[in-house]
Amino acid sequence: MLAIDLLSWFCLISGGLLGTIGAIGMHRFPDFYTRQHAAGVTDVLSAFLILLGLGLQAGLTLAAFKLLLIFMFLYFTSPGASHAVANAAMHAGLKPMADKQD
């Protein structure tokens, strides 16, 4: 049981850390499009790790299945939402910051 608890805590803590790092990135990156990449970190992997950590606490129960369902919904909808937001920004005429080196 200790091993599962440790693994679960590892997942929860790293998921929480990733979410925080995504938030930091949103403040550090310069424009809308680059900020979206930082938000992408919280989108999938952070949510996945937190849900996995909770699932390990729940064990093989119906609650774990529902956590899996939450992950599946996030997994299928979040890229669609990101794409819609980026597409709307492009349509509205927001130009991405150009790289100075190129």
Add this chain to the structure above:
Amino acid sequence: MRIFSYSILLFLFWLLLSGHFEPLLLGLGLASVALTIFLVHRMEVVDHESYPLHLSKQLPKFIVYLFKEILLSNIDVVKRVLSPRRPSISPKLFEVPLPQKSILGQVIYANSITLTPGTVSIQLTENKILVHALSKEAADALADGSMAKQIPDKVVKS
């Protein structure tokens, strides 16, 4: 065949959501599954796009591949976020070709690009995707087309 496996899937889904095994409730569940199947059959919404059974052979390998990509690109983006002084980014806007033949394959490709942090698909046209990448490295990794080869893609005659 598709409807049959779909009804089994629906019933399993109902069981796992309810967690009840009394005969009355099982019967009610079966009845609701039957009604749903009748409705979706009449509406013709269960087709090769909403329920892509034909991709199930390629799917496990693709999921493992995509998860590995998500993990690696997450680590890359986290490093760039936390790099001291200035975030080490070189944003780039570019187009990648769409080699997939089926519309479903193209959508899976665009979604996979967005799911891996560091690249976001912005616009889909006939045979190209407009992609914004956080760094030159992420852009180059996508442009060499290794991900495009992994996408499950099969044309179904309907």
